[in-house]
Amino acid sequence: MKSSFPYPFSKEQRTYSYSNDAYPITGKPCIEVNDSYIEEISYKRQLIKEQPGRCFRSLPHTHEAQYEAAKLTAEHLVNVSEEEFSIDVTTGGFTLYNSILNEQVSVEEFSGDALRVIGDHVQEDLILMTERDQDIYMDAGYVCFPAGWSLTFNLGMPFLQIHEPVPGFTHQGLDRRILRFLRGLHADTPYERLNWSLSAGRRLDHSLETITEWKRERQLVSPDNAGNKVQLRVERQRLFRLPETQAILFTIHTHHCALDELDYPLVEQLYKILESMPRDILKYKGVSEYEEPLKEYLERKLDYGREPS
Amino acid sequence: MNSFHFAAGHLRYLLIFDSKGAEPAASLRNSLINEGAEFKELYAGSGRDLKWISEEISSQKNGTCLYAALETGLLEKLETAAVCAGYLPEEIQFIPSGSRRRIFCAHCHHISITDCENPPVQCSSCGRYLKVSGSRSGYWQAYLAVDREAF
Ligand SMILES: [Zn+2]
Numbered sequence: 273m274k275s276s277f278p279y280p281f282s283k284e285q286r287t288y289s290y291s292n293d294a295y296p297i298t299g300k301p302c303i304e305v306n307d308s309y310i311e312e313i314s315y316k317r318q319l320i321k322e323q324p325g326r327c328f329r330s331l332p333h334t335h336e337a338q339y340e341a342a343k344l345t346a347e348h349l350v351n352v353s354e355e356e357f358s359i360d361v362t363t364g365g366f367t368l369y370n371s372i373l374n375e376q377v378s379v380e381e382f383s384g385d386a387l388r389v390i391g392d393h394v395q396e397d398l399i400l401m402t403e404r405d406q407d408i409y410m411d412a413g414y415v416c417f418p419a420g421w422s423l424t425f426n427l428g429m430p431f432l433q434i435h436e437p438v439p440g441f442t443h444q445g446l447d448r449r450i451l452r453f454l455r456g457l458h459a460d461t462p463y464e465r466l467n468w469s470l471s472a473g474r475r476l477d478h479s480l481e482t483i484t485e486w487k488r489e490r491q492l493v494s495p496d497n498a499g500n501k502v503q504l505r506v507e508r509q510r511l512f513r514l515p516e517t518q519a520i521l522f523t524i525h526t527h528h529c530a531l532d533e534l535d536y537p538l539v540e541q542l543y544k545i546l547e548s549m550p551r552d553i554l555k556y557k558g559v560s561e562y563e564e565p566l567k568e569y570l571e572r573k574l575d576y577g578r579e580p581s
Numbered sequence: 582m583n584s585f586h587f588a589a590g591h592l593r594y595l596l597i598f599d600s601k602g603a604e605p606a607a608s609l610r611n612s613l614i615n616e617g618a619e620f621k622e623l624y625a626g627s628g629r630d631l632k633w634i635s636e637e638i639s640s641q642k643n644g645t646c647l648y649a650a651l652e653t654g655l656l657e658k659l660e661t662a663a664v665c666a667g668y669l670p671e672e673i674q675f676i677p678s679g680s681r682r683r684i685f686c687a688h689c690h691h692i693s694i695t696d697c698e699n700p701p702v703q704c705s706s707c708g709r710y711l712k713v714s715g716s717r718s719g720y721w722q723a724y725l726a727v728d729r730e731a732f
Contacts, residue, residue: 325690407671424690428720437716480687483731 273533276306278508280468281541287548290440294453294465294511301348302462302512302523303394305356309372312395312476316416319477320392326481328388329427330412334400335384337519338412341400342379342386344514344521349393368393387414399522401431401454408454408520410434417526419469419507420558422480439552459515467507469557470566474503474528493562498569499532502562504542531569543570583676583715585648587612591672592644594620597634602650602678609648625651635662646672653677653694657722670719683723684713692723701729 273279320327330338346368349357360367365380370393377393379386391398391414400412408431415423426434431451435441457463471478472489493501508525534542546559546567554560584605594613598606606622613620623637634655638647639662647668649659656675663673677683680698685691691706701710704726711726718725 422687422725425685425687425716425718425721425725427718429718433716433719437714480727483687484728487731 273529273535273538276304277527277529278466278506279529279538280466280504280506281538281545286541286544288545288550288553290443290446294463296461297464297510298461300462300464300510301351302345302510302521303348303352303396304508304525305349305352305372305395309395313373313393315476316395317392319416320414323481326422326424326479327416328385328391328414329423330385330387330400331428334402334412334519335382335386337400337402337514337517338385338387339379339381339383340514340517341398341519341521342390344512345390345394345398345523346379385412387412394523396523396525399524401520401522403455403518403520406455407431408451411519415524417476417478417524418480419467419471419478419505419526420480420483425480437556439550439556454511454520457511457513457520459513462510462512464508464510467509469505470559471503471505471528472501472558472562474530476526476528487558490558490561493565495565495568495572498562498566499573500530502531502566502569503528504531504534531573536574539570539573543567543574546570585609585612585650585674585676587616588646588671588674589616589618591646592619593642594618594646594648595638595641596620596622596648597625597637598622598650599625599629599652599678601652602676605650605676606648631655631658631662634659635666638663638668639666643667644672646674648674650676650678652679653681653683657683660722682713683721684711684726685718685721685723686711687725687727692721702726 343366346359346366350359356372358369365378367376367378369376377389379389387398387400397415397417398413399410399415401408402411410426410429413423431454432447435447441447472493473486475486478486506527508527510523512521514521554563587609596606596609625634647663649656651659656677660675680696681694682697683692683694684702686704686707688709689704689707691704693705695702697713701712703710709728712729712732713724713726716725
């Protein structure tokens with residue numbers, strides 16, 4: 273397992289749980305730059321070029337917040353690596369110098385879709401949420417790697433409604449608690465959570481638009497290839513309240529780790545968590561379709577790894 | 582058909598329905614009576630057009646919550662009329678009566694008005710056969726529909 277992979281379970285966890293498991297990350301940036309940077313940026317740019325209407329959407333009232341989000345993101349790129357990124361802030365705009373790509377981009381304060389510009393320089397999917405009528409709405413996004421949802425369909429939709437299809441989301445008022453948490457988010461204290469699922473194949477683009485292309489992979493999972501084919505797919509999700517516009521910047525960095533890369537205690541942990549998962553969640557996460565070969569693979573691996581008694 | 586979600590805490594409620602919307606209307610009426618809510622109901626039978634409905638909704642006092650179970654085409658126009666009359670998004674709930682729906686194709690983003698009684702429905706732009714979900718966008722005023730091969 274690569275050291276940069278955000279393993280989503282705590283050491284003690286043995287069962288699946290519904291909860292708001294976000295934790296504060298004061299002082300941390302809204303983005304990461306890792307060794308997949310060039311590869312992922314070029315994939316994002318290819319997708320947005322081919323399918324602009326599904327990868328970028330915005331409502332006109334978000335332009336000011338988009339600029340604030342873009343500037344924050346550019347500043348965080350510099351914080352992450354001063355050797356590779358620098359920024360010149362002028363009145364009414366900024367210029368980002370990206371030495372990895374040997375590019376520079378200028379963003380003006382009232383230029384419109386600034387998220388579209390900065391999104392070309394980060395591996396993350398970027399989403400802007402704004403608050404009105406006591407609810408949080410998804411009003412803009414540069415999203416290439418959604419896990420089974422459509423940015424376009426969800427545009428302008430309230431938070432609670434977006435999550436209606438998620439099994440267990442209303443369990444014991446979880447949905448209301450998360451909405452309250454988001455509304456209470458403060459600019460001084462950003463938060464992070466890790467959202468995990470399993471996927472067949474390492475393809476990052478799991479958009480609803482292309483579901484018939486990537487879903488086929490699930491039928492190809494066997495006990496012999498599961499270790500290489502099935503991936504622990506983890507989204508590092510970060511939430512930042514923007515101090516000026518009060519919009520929320522939500523960044524998602526998607527990571528994969530093949531099951532073969534997990535060592536014995538982690539395989540055992542994953543096996544137990546999967547065993548405890550409710551049927552509707554297994555179905556929602558798309559695991560039911562290859563549950564049998566996956567289970568067989570995990571059981572074999574557990575048999576090999578177990579200490580002789 | 583979907584049912585209305587009774588949103589407590591509004592000053593009063595206005596319920597408008599046609600013959601095909603009688604079922605969700607009856608269920609909501611029960612909730613309103615049980616909660617002791619102040620409400621008015623209007624039956625939009627034949628001859629009751631958008632103009633009549635728009636005048637009714639405009640004449641209501643502030644703080645009224647609007648529930649309508651009407652034919653899809655009429656709801657689209659009513660949404661605009663309700664917003665112009667000053668209703669807030671959280672004060673409006675619509676359910677299409679009958680089986681005609683505005684559907685949003687997840688694959689090509691085309692919106693078509695289709696009779697959903699005999700699934701699957703076909704996208705009139707990309708030609709895919711789609712399964713219509715219960716997820717509705719107020720922004721697109723349409724239900725999400727996904728290729729039936731995805732299930
Ligand atoms: Zn279509």
